[in-house]
Amino acid sequence: MNFLLKRLAFYLVAFVVAATFNFMIPRMMPGDPTDIMLSHADGTIPPEAREALKATFGFIDEPLHIQYGNYLASIFTWDFGTSIKFYPLPVTDVLLMALPWTLLLTGSALAISFSIGTLLGILAAWRRGQGVDMVLSPLALAMQSIPAMVVALTTLYVFAIGNQILPTGYAYDPSLDRGFTVNFIASVATHAILPVLTLSLVFTGGYLVTMRNNMIGQLGEDHVHMAEAKGLSDARVRYAYAARNALLPSVTALALSFGALFGGSLVTEVVFNYPGVGNLLYLGILARDFPLIQGQLLIMTLAMLTANFTVDIAYIFLDPRLRKA
Numbered sequence: 672m673n674f675l676l677k678r679l680a681f682y683l684v685a686f687v688v689a690a691t692f693n694f695m696i697p698r699m700m701p702g703d704p705t706d707i708m709l710s711h712a713d714g715t716i717p718p719e720a721r722e723a724l725k726a727t728f729g730f731i732d733e734p735l736h737i738q739y740g741n742y743l744a745s746i747f748t749w750d751f752g753t754s755i756k757f758y759p760l761p762v763t764d765v766l767l768m769a770l771p772w773t774l775l776l777t778g779s780a781l782a783i784s785f786s787i788g789t790l791l792g793i794l795a796a797w798r799r800g801q802g803v804d805m806v807l808s809p810l811a812l813a814m815q816s817i818p819a820m821v822v823a824l825t826t827l828y829v830f831a832i833g834n835q836i837l838p839t840g841y842a843y844d845p846s847l848d849r850g851f852t853v854n855f856i857a858s859v860a861t862h863a864i865l866p867v868l869t870l871s872l873v874f875t876g877g878y879l880v881t882m883r884n885n886m887i888g889q890l891g892e893d894h895v896h897m898a899e900a901k902g903l904s905d906a907r908v909r910y911a912y913a914a915r916n917a918l919l920p921s922v923t924a925l926a927l928s929f930g931a932l933f934g935g936s937l938v939t940e941v942v943f944n945y946p947g948v949g950n951l952l953y954l955g956i957l958a959r960d961f962p963l964i965q966g967q968l969l970i971m972t973l974a975m976l977t978a979n980f981t982v983d984i985a986y987i988f989l990d991p992r993l994r995k996a
C-alpha cells in the first residue's frame with residue numbers, strides 16, 4: 672500500500688505539470704482562432720460581433736493566471752468548452768465520440784505487438800546464435816527503426832491501393848447503419864486491419880529486442896541452472912523460471928511505449944482518415960481549436976498516466992519483493 676500511495680502521489684504531481692504544459696502550448700501557437708474563423712468574411716464582421724464570437728468560445732482577454740484557474744476548474748468539471756471545428760458540439764462530446772475508435776486501434780495493436788514480440792523474444796533468446804535468432808534479431812531492429820508514417824503508407828499502397836484487398840480508410844462503411852449488427856461489426860473489423868497492422872509492425876520489433884535481451888540475462892542466473900539440474904522440462908524452465916523474471920523490464924517498456932503508441936496512432940489515423948482522437952488533434956491544430964486541443968491532450972495524458980499506474984499495480988503481482996518492501 673505504501674508503494675502504491677507513493678506512486679499515486681507521483682502521478683498526481685505529473686498530471687498537474689502536464690496539465691500546465693497543456694494550458695500553455697496552445698496559447699504559444701501563432702494565430703488567433705477568431706481570425707481563422709472569420710478569414711472568409713473579408714473584414715465585413717463588425718467589432719461587436721467579433722467580440723461576441725470570442726466570448727462564445729471563451730477567448731476572453733483575461734490575465735493569464737485567471738485563465739489558468741478557470742482551466743484547472745474545467746478539468747474537475749470535465750467542461751472544456753465548445754469546439755470551434757465542430758461547433759456547436761461541446762469538446763467533451765467530440766472526444767467521447769472519437770475515443771472508442773482510438774482505444775480499439777491502440778488496444779488491439781498493443782495486445783498483438785506485445786504478445787508476438789514477447790513470445791518471439793523468448794524464442795530468439797532460448798535459441799540464441801541459431802538460425803531463428805539470426806533471422807528474428809536483425810528483422811526486429813529493422814522494424815523498430817522504420818517510422819510509422821512509412822509503414823502506414825506502404826501498407827496502404829500494397830493492400831488498399833495496389834491490390835484493393837482492404838479499404839483505404841475510415842472506420843467503417845458509411846452506407847451502413849451503426850449498431851451491433853453482423854455487417855457493421857464486420858465492416859469495423861475490416862477497416863481496422865490496416866491501421867492495427869501498421870502499429871503492430873512498428874512496435875513488435877521493440878518488444879522482441881527488449882524481451883530477448885532480458886531473457887539472455889536470466890538464462891545465466893543460478894535459479895535457471897538449478898531448474899535445469901532438477902530435470903525440469905525445457906518449456907517449464909523457459910517460461911516459469913526465465914521468462915517470468917525477464918518479463919519485468921518488458922512490462923516497464925510496455926508502460927513507456929504508451930506515449931510513442933499515441934504518437935504513432937496520430938500518424939496512422941491521419942493516413943487512414945481514422946476518426947480517433949489523433950485525427951481530432953490534427954484537425955484541431957489546423958483550425959486553431961484551442962478547447963479541442965487542450966481536451967485531447969488531457970485525454971492522452973490521463974491515458975498514459977493511468978497505464979503507467981496500472982503497470983505499477985501489475986508489478987506487485989509479478990515481483991514479490993515489492994509486497995515485502
